[in-house]
Amino acid sequence: MKRSCRQVGTKENENPLAPLGRGEGEGDFHMKKIYLDHNATTPVQPLVVKEMEKYFTGIFANPSSVHSPGQEAADALMEAREAVQGLIGASKPEEIIFTGSGTEANNLAIKGITSANEKKGRHVITSVVEHHAVLSPCKSLEKSGYRVTYLPVDKYGMVNPDDVRKAVAADTVLVSIMMVNNEIGTINPIPEIGKMLKEKGIFFHTDAVQAAGKMPVNVEALFVDALSISAHKFYGPKGVGALYLRAGTRLKPLIEGGHHEKNRRAGTENVAGIRGLAKALAIAVESMGPETKRLLKLRNMLKNGLSGSIKNIYVMGHPEKVMANTLNVCFEWIEGESIILNLDLKGISVSSGSACTSGSLEPSHVLMSMGVDSALAQGSIRFSFGTDNAEEDVKYVLEVLPEIVSRLRSMSPIAPK
Ligand SMILES: *Cc1c(COP(=O)(O)O)cnc(C)c1O
Secondary structure: OOOOOOOOOOOOOOOOOOOOOOOOOOOOOOOOOEEOEOOOOOOOOHHHHHHHHOOOOOOOOOOOOOOHHHHHHHHHHHHHHHHHHHHOOOOOHHHEEEEOOHHHHHHHHHHHHHHHOHHHOOEEEEEOOOOHHHHHHHHHHHHOOOEEEEEOOOOOOOOOHHHHHHHOOOOEEEEEOOOEOOOOOEEOOHHHHHHHHHHHOOEEEEEOOOOOOOOOOOHHHHOOOEEEEEHHHOOOOOOOEEEEEOOOOOOOOOOOOOOHHHHOOOOOOOHHHHHHHHHHHHHHHHOHHHHHHHHHHHHHHHHHHHHHHOOOEEEEOOOOOEOOOEEEEEEOOOOHHHHHHHHHHOOEEOEEOOOEEOOEEOOOHHHHHOOOOHHHHOOEEEEEOOOOOOHHHHHHHHHHHHHHHHHHHHHOOOOOO
16 A cells, blocks of 8 residues: 555545545555546535436436326426426426526526517626636627626625626626526625626526535525526536526527427426436435535535645635635646646645646636736636545645645756845
């Protein structure tokens, strides 16, 4: 047994939410895997897998079929739709449109609402820190003649509602501001923005992919007309998302075909995936209170531990209005990518805040727009905790990371020696 490898000795069921069978390596030795990248994706909860299984070979019929197995599938679909409706505070099940991803939900909201409401105007407002699943469709709108305002953020990555108000023009048709940032965890003041936009009669969409299942999400309290979620960010399957669309909001579909999803998203429904999404969201919402406290404790333990053991590091994101599971830290004079690779050798999976675009290292657009120096932004690491993490995971990171950082700094040409 190598020193860098940890024996599988954790009580797997210490946390009732912890997926089974994790941490058991398949190789010659058992290297404990510590997954700290839950903002990228999460493992599917065993209860969710169990729920989904029923819809592959049992209740497999097409929900559009008239026969009784078809109607059974249609009922299962409606039940899931009503569950999601209830969990996000929507008033009608028809306000939930199931999609193939969070990305699709964002595209559907942005392209679908603008093109169905072109008469209201061709100006859209968003922010510079949005996920690419919002930025790219906005860029595409610009190519087709829309004006898009990309609002700046403060040093914590937060959008100021006053900036939204000032950006509103006579032809503003849609505003899209993310609820929680995936890289830094900063929580935007969505209710304030939503309330103001409602008074002005402007459609408001929020990308709530990083919020759903992790903090309360209620479409009434948020004053939103459209809201995107994605199952794989809250222990559901990949490839299933949903768009909440307030009743009465006109929308042009992206995908045309049959009459599925009330003519707003054609294609035979992914019944198993949709059941999985609904089940995963129900579990996440039910366990949210204590789980949030637990994750915040892990996050702060790591934050304080790193601050105490490594010099010249900077915690990014808002000090209080931040998602409990997300900790973004910039390590001065070294590159995030090198830290990731070194942590990976120790069985620890984390992400860099900087997206690696076609082989070239570009600093994160989020950190850059917060005014972070580009060299410092290169040294960003995002730790994102989840149900399968425990305090000993944090202890292990604190055991190995200081040594990695000092070794990388000793090799860095820009680090003072
Ligand atoms: C992951 C993510 C998305 C994309 O969701 P997919 O289901 O992976 O397409 C969109 N927005 C945010 C903020 C995300 O974190």
